[in-house]
Amino acid sequence: xxxxxxxxxxxxxxxxxxxxxxxxxxxxxxxxxxxxxxxxxxxxxxxxxxxxxxxxxxxxxxxxxxxxxxxxxxxxxxxxxxxxxxxxxxxxxxxxxxxxxxxxxxxxxxxxxxxxxxxxxxxxxxxxxxxxxxxxxxxxxxxxxxxxxxxxxxxxxxxxxxxxxxxxxxxxxxxxxxxxxxxxxxxxxxxxxxxxxxxxxxxxxxxxxxxxxxxxxxxxxxxxxxxxxxxxxxxxxxxxxxxxxxxxxxxxxxxxxxxxxxxxxxxxxxxxxxxxxxxxxxxxxxxxxxxxxxxxxxxxxxxxxxxxxxxxxxxxxxxxxxxxxxxxxxxxxxxxxxxxxxxxxxxxxxxxxxxxxxxxxxxxxxxxxxxxxxxxxxxxxxxxxxxxxxxxxxxxxxxxxxxxxxxxxxxxxxxxxxxxxxxxxxxxxxxxxxxxxxxxxxxxxxxxxxxxxxxxxxxxxxxxxxxxxxxxxxxxxxxxxxxxxxxxxxxxxxxxxxxxxxxxxxxxxxxxxxxxxxxxxxxxxxxxxxxxxxxxxxxxxxxxxxxxxxxxxxxxxxxxxxxxxxxxxxxxxxxxxxxxxxxxxxxxxxxxxxxxxxxxxxxxxxx
Numbered sequence: 001x002x003x004x005x006x007x008x009x010x011x012x013x014x015x016x017x018x019x020x021x022x023x024x025x026x027x028x029x030x031x032x033x034x035x036x037x038x039x040x041x042x043x044x045x046x047x048x049x050x051x052x053x054x055x056x057x058x059x060x061x062x063x064x065x066x067x068x069x070x071x072x073x074x075x076x077x078x079x080x081x082x083x084x085x086x087x088x089x090x091x092x093x094x095x096x097x098x099x100x101x102x103x104x105x106x107x108x109x110x111x112x113x114x115x116x117x118x119x120x121x122x123x124x125x126x127x128x129x130x131x132x133x134x135x136x137x138x139x140x141x142x143x144x145x146x147x148x149x150x151x152x153x154x155x156x157x158x159x160x161x162x163x164x165x166x167x168x169x170x171x172x173x174x175x176x177x178x179x180x181x182x183x184x185x186x187x188x189x190x191x192x193x194x195x196x197x198x199x200x201x202x203x204x205x206x207x208x209x210x211x212x213x214x215x216x217x218x219x220x221x222x223x224x225x226x227x228x229x230x231x232x233x234x235x236x237x238x239x240x241x242x243x244x245x246x247x248x249x250x251x252x253x254x255x256x257x258x259x260x261x262x263x264x265x266x267x268x269x270x271x272x273x274x275x276x277x278x279x280x281x282x283x284x285x286x287x288x289x290x291x292x293x294x295x296x297x298x299x300x301x302x303x304x305x306x307x308x309x310x311x312x313x314x315x316x317x318x319x320x321x322x323x324x325x326x327x328x329x330x331x332x333x334x335x336x337x338x339x340x341x342x343x344x345x346x347x348x349x350x351x352x353x354x355x356x357x358x359x360x361x362x363x364x365x366x367x368x369x370x371x372x373x374x375x376x377x378x379x380x381x382x383x384x385x386x387x388x389x390x391x392x393x394x395x396x397x398x399x400x401x402x403x404x405x406x407x408x409x410x411x412x413x414x415x416x417x418x419x420x421x422x423x424x425x426x427x428x429x430x431x432x433x434x435x436x437x438x439x440x441x442x443x444x445x446x447x448x449x450x451x452x453x454x455x456x457x458x459x460x461x462x463x464x465x466x467x468x469x470x471x472x473x474x475x476x477x478x479x480x481x482x483x484x485x486x487x488x489x490x491x492x493x494x495x496x497x498x499x500x501x502x503x504x505x506x507x508x509x510x511x512x513x514x515x516x517x518x519x520x521x522x523x524x525x526x527x528x529x530x531x532x533x534x535x536x537x538x539x540x541x542x543x544x545x546x547x548x549x550x551x552x553x554x555x556x557x558x559x560x561x562x563x564x565x566x567x568x569x570x571x572x573x574x575x576x577x578x579x580x581x582x583x584x585x586x587x588x589x590x591x592x593x594x595x596x597x598x599x600x601x602x603x604x605x606x607x
Contacts, residue, residue, distance in 0.1 A: 027380070032387035038062070039070050042378060046074050049374065055364045056245050057085040058371070061268030062378060063275050063357040064386075071269040077242035077363065078235075080250060090228045090241045090265040091361035095339035096346045097231070097264035098197050099274065102150055102317025104204050104216055106294040109146075113207040116147040116297070120154075123203040127174035129156075132563065132580075133185040143186035146203070149196045150316040151302035155186040156193045157579040162592045165254035165529035170202045170212060173257070177592065183569075183578030189308040192575040194261035201260025212259055223287050224277060226270035231259045241265055242363045244343025251343040254529050262341050268359035275350060275357045299335065299352070307484050308573060311496040324491070324498045325372055327396040328379045329388070338375075340368040349375040356382045397495040400477070403457055406449035409437045413450070417480050420543060421489045422572030423501030426557040427545065428489065430480075439478075442557075448478065455479050455492055486573075502572045504559050506542030512583065513544060513562045520587055520595035531555075535588065535595050544568070546581070 028041050042060070050058055056079060061071040073085030108114040114123060121127060121141045131140035133155075148154040160177040177195065184191060201212050208215045213231045221229050228240055234253045235241040244251040256263045277283065278298075282290030290298075301313040301320055312323040318335050328334055328351065338347030345367040350357040358378040360371040383391035409417065414432040421428040429440040430448070437448045439458075447459035455477030477492040480503065487503035520535045534549045537560065544560040559571040560581060568581045570590075582589040587596035 027377075027384075027393065030381060030384040033385060035062075035064075035069050035382070035385050038378070038381040038385050041381065042374075043072070045377075046374070049370055050075055050362075053364075053366050053370045054248060055362050055367045055370060057089070057091075057242055057364075058360065058362040058367070059085055059087065059089055059091065059268050060361075060374065060378070061087075061272040061359045062382060063272045063279075063355075063359070064382065065279060065355045066276050068269055068272045068276075071267075071272070078250075079245075080243075085242065086240075087269055088228055088240055088267060090238065090267050090270075091346065091363055092244065092262070092341060092344035093264040093266045093271070093346045093361065094262050094341040094344055095192075096266075096271065096337055096348055097260065097262055098317045099271075099337055099348065100216060100220060100264060101197055101200055101204070101260045102298060103220055103274070103290060105146065105150060105200060106290055106298060106316070107219055108204060108207050110291055110294060114146055114203065116150075117145050120144045120146060120149060120199060120203060123206050124174040124199065127178045127199065129182050130179060131155075131182045133182060140182065144182075145186075146200070147302065147316070148186050149193075149200050151314045152190045152192050152196060153187050153303060153306070153314075154193065154196050155182040155184045155188070155191075156180070156196045156199075157183050157591055158191070158193050158195060158576045159531075160195050160198070160592045161531050162524055162527060164257055164531055166257050167255040168257045170198060170205060170257070170259060173198055174202050180592075181567075181580035183580075184573060187306075189306050189573060190303050190312065190314050191573065191578065194258050197261035198258035201258070204260070220274075220289065221270075223289055224270075224273045224284055226266065226273060229264065229266040229270045231263045231265070233265075238265075242344075244363050244365075246343045246365045252529075253343070256341075266361075268361055271348060271359045272357065275348065275359070278350070279352075279355045279357075308486075308488070308499060310490065310498050312498060322494065322496065324493050324496055326376050326494050327392065328376055329383060329390040329392055330396045331390060332383075336375075338368075338372055340365070345371045347371040347375045349379055351379060351383070354383065354386055354388060356386070358382070400457070401452035403449065403451065403459070406451045406457055406459075408435070409448070409450050409456070411435070413437075417456075419487075419503050419505070420541065420559065421501035422504050422559045422570070422577060423489065424572070424574045424576050425501075427559060428501055430489075442554075451477065453477065499574065501574075504543065504561065504571045507561070509539075509542070509544065509562065510565060512565045513560075513568065514539070516544070516583055516588070519598040521598050523587065523594045523596040524592075530593075532593065534598070546570075 028037055030037050057075040057077050059073040062069050071087040073087055073089050075085050077083045077085045077089045109116055119142045129140050134140040144154045205212050234255050235243050281292045282288055282295050298316045303309050303314045313320040318337050332351050335350040342365055344363055346361045348359050358375040360374050362371050380391040414437045417430050418432045431438045438445050439448050448456040449459055451457045456479055481488055481490050488499050489501040491498050491500050517537050517539055522530055522533045532548045532550055536547045538545050546558045546560050548555040560568040561571045562568040566583050570577050570579045
């Protein structure tokens, strides 16, 4: 699956990090107006950071108002072809694609071909949803609006899996995905959905009367002189496109069906021109591409009434806060979007008041944290060059209490916290053992202590003896809080609180679901590049635990909560959770995939 939000990575990084925790060198002295010192410092630091993070190629652009003050490439776009990254090398933008899609949708809203608060079914009448949250089908379909799709609040699952890595046109997706179950009530929480943006792309095509690529080229990309940007193909299509790398190896670079969710190819300087248009209230090169009203709507918080979103404000196609990342400055707003599609990572970070922006793109599965940290570092340096003393040197938040003063949670506290939590990362277990509290994920565990602020903090030892240097993750604090009638495992980092998971309590299981324990293989036809190829279900502490695999490698672990004899949901809330799994006589169905039970002797060989 695609991962688009850095906050969901916090806990896995917490327990898996064994890095050296080296601090970046102190920033240079910068005089007002001295951008050259900023550029020289970044030129010196970027290659070293790429080496440490095993990133072959990276490109960066700095934007000040209506000027791109610097754009440069580093490293290799394609090692095998000995092709270096230049300022014109295009990378997959991944989740950053949604910025352009939001702009295209708002253009059609201005032309009254789409309406923000109209149901998606008005543009795509063949697409329908099923819901356990509504009294009837009509009210469920009415609740899935364009505004909620643009802000990831439509309640849709994160993906529709069949033919995800293919060149299938978006026009077939609405019919293929029709009849899916909503994962959560629309308008109740932000849960990142690539499927939602894929359907937005189909709605744009239908309303505009032309393919997504030609619509975007004519009305956004070409007017913005984004000459190396497009929504089709792979790196074989154009010689200036980078090749992605996974685990140090050149990736296969499959085409992506969901173009509007992840399919954009672009360069940092091209994306910089899109940001310049936003700074100019929709105007670029004497053309008004978006109205001032559309720009204002894009950056209005859409999720104010969602308690489960905690401290992560969301606009239309953009996040309006760092959402768990380091703040650039304590009193400046930040707009940003970034993430990874595996072999590429990208980040766009914008300070709207001083009109500064940084865009970073890279071509490796190890690059996501680097591109985000580099964007923050560069913005701080740019603020200094603008004579702004607000920029933080390191963390904008006060230092946390020393861990040496932390206390073992009391017996009452340990009993309250102990349990199983469903998260987008997998199953997290908090365990009361030997009068101490431990957190476990994927076989790794750390001890949790209460600090003087009252939050849980990770002990810097793994399995009680191996020292860990948690580096930048030291500021992470955890606790379990009651929100919207749920017990939520929350993380506090850099002064912001974000949800990590939800507590799941075992319930009696029927014989039908107990018989579902076993192993299953993918039975979908015409699936040449599957996201998953097998599932297993086991019973553990009264819960059904499903594990997905691809090529023998674990892809995720989830808790199944049966609703009735035929349906269960992937427990929890957030990206990838809440989806409905259907049990049939011939196997299981989830996210468009069909699985059939594996014969016991074959299952033993495979697993």
